[in-house]
Amino acid sequence: MVQSIDIQLTTKKKEKPPAKNLQFGVHFTDHMFMLDYHVDKGWHTPRIMPYQPITLDPAAKVFHYGQTIFEGLKAYKTEDGRVLLFRPDKNIERLNRSNERLSIPHLDGELVLAALQQLVAVDQDWIPSEPGTSLYIRPYVIATQPCLGVAPSTEYKFMIIMSPVGAYYAEGVKPVKIFVESEYVRAVRGGVGEAKTAGNYAAGLKAQEEAKEQGYSQVLWLDGVHLKYIEEVGSMNVFFKINGTVVTPALNGSILDGITRNSVLHLLRAWNIPVEERTISIDEIVEAAKNGQLEEAFGTGTAAVISPIGELNYHGEKLIIHEGQTGELSTKLYDTVTGIQNGVLADPFGWMVDTTAASTASK
């Protein structure tokens, strides 16, 4: 039996931002979800409450030792008014894998799903309905025990906040330029690269800044052991189409098990396009680009869904991919995934979770 969620509604709704040109993660909805943990009580007191600042002791462990994990997923409003979540079960599974790696106590998946559905229902008016828009949902856990000893916290908060987001590509899907990073390293086997935890993102900021200074939107990360094998692009997984075959780095413990990555693999296999999950060296990509066999490249992630790569810069050499234009496969994947998400296309894999009932109940 899932714990019942107490709901305290706001008495003062915020003005919603204009749906046009919504920046990512800047505006937040009227409500948030909170659940507390204490080592003596377990997870307790699930509640939906008005979005509000949180108050913590300055010694709270999250500030000092980074014991925290998060997730990211989206809710969509269909043309016929249904409210859909994209594969929340996968996010909940990964949330608990991240918890395990960061020594954070396991969360009840059913309670997390109920919290997602009820919070989305309460703030359903915040889900934008313009093409390409959605409601971004950020579940996360922070360690709150006020103690400077380096050891897992005895207290945590699990929260969910939500933010309406605009179309990632305001003017149609557009390829990005990527800098192949051969100095900074994001993660290494045996580390926390596979977990969705704060420190992985902090570790990537410097490289990202330096790439931006040179006119590149993101970096392509190479592995920490050899600085040779491809891992991720920015905070996305990465795919290459070489001579008709699509390749992507195998899950090796240091890259994120992306849910868009997993969905793209499902689609490619359903379409009978040859797919390989394996080790890929940067040299192989450079050679394929020079031979004219590198047909397309793209990143996958919740924010952009599919982000085509038009240029790779490796050691100063610029490799132009698909003449800097979006390829056919990238377009087809983008249209299919977003079509399923928006409820415009059929959902052959049963990915979408319809929460319209929860939403109607809360009206």
Added chain:
Amino acid sequence: MVQSIDIQLTTKKKEKPPAKNLQFGVHFTDHMFMLDYHVDKGWHTPRIMPYQPITLDPAAKVFHYGQTIFEGLKAYKTEDGRVLLFRPDKNIERLNRSNERLSIPHLDGELVLAALQQLVAVDQDWIPSEPGTSLYIRPYVIATQPCLGVAPSTEYKFMIIMSPVGAYYAEGVKPVKIFVESEYVRAVRGGVGEAKTAGNYAAGLKAQEEAKEQGYSQVLWLDGVHLKYIEEVGSMNVFFKINGTVVTPALNGSILDGITRNSVLHLLRAWNIPVEERTISIDEIVEAAKNGQLEEAFGTGTAAVISPIGELNYHGEKLIIHEGQTGELSTKLYDTVTGIQNGVLADPFGWMVDTTAASTASK
């Protein structure tokens, strides 16, 4: 000209915990220091205020992307009533190196030193004076911009909190048992291992927990590339005395540039003991232990100062060091460093910063 620090004193002093058996980092003094940053204003409004909870937006970047750094140092009260800080200049230098790596704006070193001195002065009654005790000081920066975009924050808080700490070794210096970690990795070259940032500590929790389950107090970290070369022990630097020569891993970018490490190197050189900062493989240590040439091993850090290692477990094999007892060099280093820190011994290197004047002024 250093910005002047506004001081708001508490009207309700807390009861101090008994000086006996003080746990590390659990009790905090009456006041804290705070300084704000906004990209349009720079660092501004330095102030000392009553120790109190802080209020942040749930979207504050520190919770999601771990953009945060910290320092740790101690203040001591001497028998003749002087108040001393141990090498604060080194902490301030490292603070800014960590800031640089984490894309956090540079802090004015003079302002940080003034903040340390004035805060210690305000709360000087909190410095315990029993042998082995001190006031632990924790300066830290957190990213506070409420925005989920993965990019450096436009807003930060720099804070200092302080906690009275008991003698690390209540019953005399005692060797610890260490588990050589060959699965989990703390950091890798090109990463953030050299920075004192939250994510490094989060990454180490799991290994530490598993070592504790097997009866070991900490892990010995090996390098991320080869899983072969020694890096750190727990959150301390590590030294080995082999056949009369003291060796410690060279600063390679993935280990912390410890201030106790640096101080121990100064002392060893002053004592004409052969010292090498170099790459050290775990195999070399195992062989030296088996040959009877591994005379001593110890960790160095602000909390314990010197932490002798009595046993190493590598792949199930137990290597006993110095018969599990504290060695002569470990004892001499501990007595000398703590003697200088407590003002009992002369300070030949000019390490101690006397803040008695600041303290007297604030009376």
